[in-house]
Amino acid sequence: MFEEFKNLWRRFYNWTVGNGPRPENEVIPPEPPPDLPFTRRLELKRSRFQERPLASRYNEWLERKSLHVFSMLYLGMSILTCLLFMALLLSTVAELPSFGDANNPVNNEVIKRYIERGGQETGAQNIVAGMILDYRAFDTFGESAVLFTAAISVLMLLGAVRRADTEEISIDLNNASDGILRRGPPSLNLKITTGFTPRIHMFRKNDAILRGVAVLSIPAIILLGLTVIINGHLSPGGGFSGGAILSVALMLCANAYGFEQVHAFFDEHVFIRFSSLALMIYAVLKGWSFFSGANHIESGIPTGTIGEILSGGLILPLNICVGLIVAGTLYGFYALFSEGEI
Amino acid sequence: MLNRLLLNHYEAAAVILSCIGLTNLLLQRNMIKKIIGLNIMDTAVYLFLAAKGYISGRTAPIYYLDANGEWVNQVQAYVNPVPAGLVLTGIVVSVSVTAFALALTLRLYEHYGTLNIDEALFLLEHKYELEYSSYNDDDELLYEFGVDNRDMIKAANEAASKSMNDKGGDEDHA
Incomplete structure (x- = not known):
């Protein structure tokens, strides 16, 4: 009874931990050999300890147990490190100024300047947009460049290798060198994929429901994304969030109609050209703005009146550039991870 | 101290989330789960920043x-x-960073056939023994198809041992 319970518990434990065979196709291990008599075991033990020097016994112990000891040590040390880290950070948090207090040191003269003069200086109703695309536009340029670089890296890692992966071999079964005549087709053409090609087919192809939903929702999604991008200086949103919404429309199109349909208007070359063009436009526009500002030249960029759609100086074109880069990059990530090519 | 922690409970939650992410990074053996831990740490940073920016009773900027x-x-x-x-x-x-790390993980999986970092390291250490041992499955499959590839395997083994010897020789010269 107890043995059965122990066996059941061991199987349950293995199942929860995830190692060992699945319960349904588990192979019952053969019975262990019967135990040696006690005196024989004692004899073996004594001989093992007496006949061999300490160093060799230590080496044997090290070989058998070192991995186990190391993993236990690692587990303990990492738990200890995390708890220490948490205690340190929590004691720091207890010393921080109060949450939501207007007199905190973070609310300093920088914020005062951004809020009081930002309207006249940048012309944007959304102070955050005015900050990240005018005062700190160089930072946002770096962000877009980081995103573009990540997309290019993923393209290099996943895209370029895939094309050379599939090769065809043919085997002539009737001319095998052992001279045995085999039944079946005389020759065999095999298309062998030497690399691992990930393919995610979460949806059936030509799914009528998905296509119907896509027809209805893709125009709305594109409209929402364009609204968020174009109103970036007037309302919450901007290039990054609007670009993410646009990329969702592309992903839905790819899932409903297949990646081949998206390739008709958006492929690798289009992506690289558009992203590079958007980054270059961003760099030229903002470079002129920084150059003229640093040398006290009149830049000639109208800020417009707050609240109108054509206001905010360079913020609207910069938002459009960032939106293009983000939409292409996020769709590119999706396509590369699921199909292996943009 | 507990009083102060309750007052700054958003920051405290961010710190605890960050430590959960760090624990994931240290203890998980699966690369995807490690990346998830990294993302949890990122989320903790966003929560902390957003909590520091809030001023009670005021509207969005x-x-x-x-x-x-x-x-x-x-x-x-x-x-x-x-x-x-x-x-x-x-x-x-x-x-x-997440996309780049996932792409690297996919390549790791293609090369070693596992996401477990320990198994990948083991395979990296015992590369020669595993690659040039003897028959592998593909060789046996070809033999089943009727291709006599015993000579090929022998030649491959010889080339492997030769290349290993050559490598040793180069090290001696260096």
């Missing part, structure tokens, strides 16, 4: 019109806009 039709541009009306920009930067960098 977007200019609004007062009763006289004038744009309100007093500091006392809006919360801190700088953490919003910092969180935006953080999200973009986190997305880029």
